[in-house]
Amino acid sequence: MKNRTLMLGNEAIALALIENGCRVAASYPGTPASEILSSVARLGKELGVPMYAEWAVNEKVAFEVAYTAAVTGLRAAVAMKQVGLNVASDPLMSAAYSGVRGGFLVVSADDPGPHSSQTEQDSRLMAMLAKVPVLDPDSPAQARELVAAGFDLSERFAVPVMIRPTTRVCHACQDILPGGVLPHDAKAEFVKEPSRWAATPVFRNRLHKELCDKLARIAEWGPTAPVLWNPEASGTRAVVASGVAAAHAREVLEGLGLWEKVPFYQVVQPFPLHASFVNHVLEWYDELLVLEEPAAVIEMQLLDRRRVRGKATCAVPEAGELLPETVERVIAGFAGTAPAVPVAQGPQPPGRRPTLCAGCPHRASFYAIRRAAPGGIYPSDIGCYTLGLNLGAVDTVLCMGAAIGQAAGFHHAYRLSGRAVDIVATIGDSTFYHAGLPGLIDATVQGARFVLVILDNSMAAMTGFQPTPASGAGAAGEPTGVVDMEALVRACGVRFCKVGLPSRFEEFVGLLKEALAWSHENGVAVVIAREPCVMAPGASGKRPPAAKPAVTDACTGCRHCLTQFECPAIGFDEAAGRASIDATLCTGCGVCRHVCPVGAIRGGEGEEPR
Amino acid sequence: MKFGCLDRPAEESPAARMQLLVSGVGGQGVLFVSRLLAEAAIGRSLSVVTSEIHGMAQRGGTVVSHLKVGGFPSPLIREGHADGLIVLREENLRPHGRFLSTSGWAVVNSASAAGEGCAFPVHVVDAEGIAREAGYPRGANLVLLGFLLARLGSLEDGGRFFCTPADLRVALDRRFGKNPRALEESLGALASGIRHGKG
């Protein structure tokens, strides 16, 4: 017999995909969804299940690859974070109409808070927009169950099904008892049906009616109907909740002694909400409190506004994560009791802000950019390097790939106004492939002038070191094809493309200045800052132990290296009144030697400051 | 229409229920500590749920992990409900103290006299110093856990912690069994923590 194992929510989802016969899985990394595909690839290998798992170039392509497998009759899944679903929304809307043959799950992880995202958007609203059913798990264990239910639902109604975990499900760990892999021997077989798979608008109208009919039947489907947890409760005011808010609510209702008094319904399919459930709760109860996050999806389907308390009535906060403390306060207010423990109100202390790692090549790149283009405009992008904010070398972060579009936007706006400015955009390698290419083509075609620095550490570092199209390795480490970044940049019409090593600091600053001068005369200049991530698995093993610099007596205690450069290995010895380097954290990159205005940091290897 | 009714999970002995907050900064091993304790809970056939922080905060930002042993549905601890606070970085002691219940305690890794003036009992241990001295420079977190277990004692022996040092050794063995050196180092660090906790 197998033992209960501690599993991350994302691992539980991956396990369920494999147990339920998923054959093709694709994803683009993004917190909190990243571990789903890496776990699928690992578990598939461990369990010897023949399957195809890929890190796609972006979510749209990932969706199309996995969806098409489902069109051929295989079970398939695509995983992404909520803002990734924006990128994949084009195929999602259309796939809802054309439908599927094999079960197809769209796992879109939301991030209420947000903890690690640009927005708190609700993927369930995207499911409504696309008219596909969505399931909302409250825990890793339930996520696993809903993957099984989702495949069943998807095949029964020939429709894509969304699974919508949130950060607190994806990154919760729970004891899970692994089951067996269910036998699934479907073979790919594409049945041509142009009126469906290549539908023109005439047929689209028919498909839309078909979809509406499917949704009406899904709103009656028993296995995903809401659940009443405490039929013995007799009150006339009920609580309705879904996702992690339902888990908080269960605990709070028990803690406040309300389990016997307040009927508690858990919704696992927020859209389409079961029609008979809507009728039942609106008929039966005087008042309903709806707890869900981040948006009011269930609430807006409960049509009697006079009896429903929720976000629309300001009973529940509209923005920010629904923490259990808030759930307790809201439920206590609704039930007319006092919270068990009075909680100190007021803002929480901010805590320590994240920063780039010691020896991170991005730090050197950013410091060099500020030196080469002081007073410039620095559009940037999504990744570890967003932390260049701390160094004052990141001015804008909009969405994946926007560094390039925004750099062009700044150029055109300033040119129109007759004003000259240095524009240096930064983008990571993975982000460049994901959504940067169309922006670069547009910029060269339209004659924008700026410097683009591609921070190429040959992986998607922040989300857990996933490969990029230039890595030559796939999700399970298998060899893949590669693209050539320089050739790609040139093919976009860029005529200045040079590679530099940011840790060779003075040289790199020189390269940036050359690129700036060229760009002002000619167009987009690209500098590829190519240096591996120091945190990559095995990176420290590969590096020869470097001699480390030290702070000498020349230090004046000005703290410039701490406030402007922020290497975590540099601290301040208050007693001695000067900076100090922690040799256990220091990687010996030597860049700080170029940062100290009086040259007090000496030693170490390689190029010394001039 | 009748609505399905889920079976409520079997009640677990309330004595074995425990809510712990592990707090530190990215890179210190907060997730290692909370997962190891969670594995120890599974080893005792207790159900467990944790909530972790991933993503950008792991780059040196404040990282907190919630650990709830014994049949809790919610993965998060409410303020004022934690039994214990395990602090790997002293600066987090005061800000996270608000999670503790009135009978809560904290253990903090610090070389100085941390926790003076706190409204809750604070056990201070120089886990990094002890680990360095004992020759396991990477074992500070296990020194801290060993110290904590010895200080509080396990429920089994009339103490206050849900698991015993033996449970942790089993969890470590499962984790590092294939790497005898890592196993030896972690068991050694745990043992030196236990010695200091008893002293």
Ligand code: SF4
């Ligand atoms: S090392 Fe240089 S930059 Fe840092 S505090 Fe000393 S003088 Fe200032």
Ligand code: SF4
């Ligand atoms: S050499 Fe300087 S910049 Fe590089 S890791 Fe060490 S302290 Fe940080």
